[in-house]
Amino acid sequence: MPKRQRFYSIFSPPSLSMSELVKTTLDHDSTDLLIEKWLEHHNTGHDAYHEWFRDVRERRHEHFGKQIIAWNKGMFAPENVFCRTVDTGRLIPLDRTWTTHVYHHHSMQERRRSMMPVVLTMLPELMLLRGMHDSGCDEIYIIVTDLKRQEMDDVTEYFKYACKYCFGRSCKPSIERQIQQEHMRLTHTLHRQHRTPCFPQIDLAVRAILYEKRPRFIVLFSYQTTSYSQIFFTHPSYVPDEDIFYDYPTGCPNPCCTDDCEMIRFPRRGLETASVLQIKTKERRKCVKAKEMCNWIDCDVTFGEYPAQNMSASGSSDGSEASVDSSHERPKNLGQVCSKCKLVKYCSAEHQRNDWEEHKRVCVKPPC
16 A cells, blocks of 8 residues: 655654755865855954953863863864863864754745855854764754744744643643644744745754754754844753853844844853753653763773673582672772863873874863
8 A cells, every 4th residue: 555645743743854945965075164264254353253262261160071161272273172072071172073954945045045154154153062062963953044033032932832742742632722823823923924934844844853863953043134043952961051151252243232132042041041942752762961981082981880891700510600790899980080181081091192182282281
């Protein structure tokens, strides 16, 4: 029998194959090119992002292993700016590129509008968010819209409410009616304003990416000059720390603007201002738990765990072998802190030597 045609529904898991949006993919080489252009532009004079990195130099959370931004040596370049990852606790440079998937309305393609300016507009934010994750951010997803500020606020609240109560599971009839009513209101409102893409297309793309790709975050971009671009995080632990980013630039070129005038809604106040989608599914998912791993990228040793050890075998009187679990007798691997900068840990001196070529760009003795 032929497969049944899948129809769009706000309460059923969608698929990206159902989306009518056009996908443009920018590979790692395109990202490198954008970073070079951004550096050429922002190193020519006074720039808010350059000044922020210069003023930060080294800013860390009060607890070891928490987030940190460090630029201790060399000129302003991604390979010299290091960021603590939230998933492995490593201190890695911001020069790790990614693949960007940009979903947009077909009218932009007909007008031959390139997607590279979209990524260039929020490149420093993407570099920081990519640098905050050792894994899971090799691919970044952006949905391009023309939503105005109030419309973006309404759409943000809708996704936060819908994901909290009905993402991947059934909800109460009263909540289901509220979600349906809000979905219809947003659909009619954006249709009257001739927004492209329409709200059902935005809703389908966002939920399909959440279901199929499980990203760390999704960007809802708006090219309206009076609006802003929203970043949806899929877990609270992925949100940048307020202690580090409380004075991060708003992105607005007008020096007279207030903090509320921002081109990208970067959560400078941590969880207080972040848009976190509370995603829960019927499937059993692993709990998101931050690790503290050896700083060498090719090492998989996690500190605070018992080291791997083969089960010891002892011969019994009848010649059989018995396995003895002695994990409670083995000490935990606590790692060795770098004696100079005190910023990273290694499981062995050999791995510290292997990582030195990269770590030496940030390793300096802290001031007394």
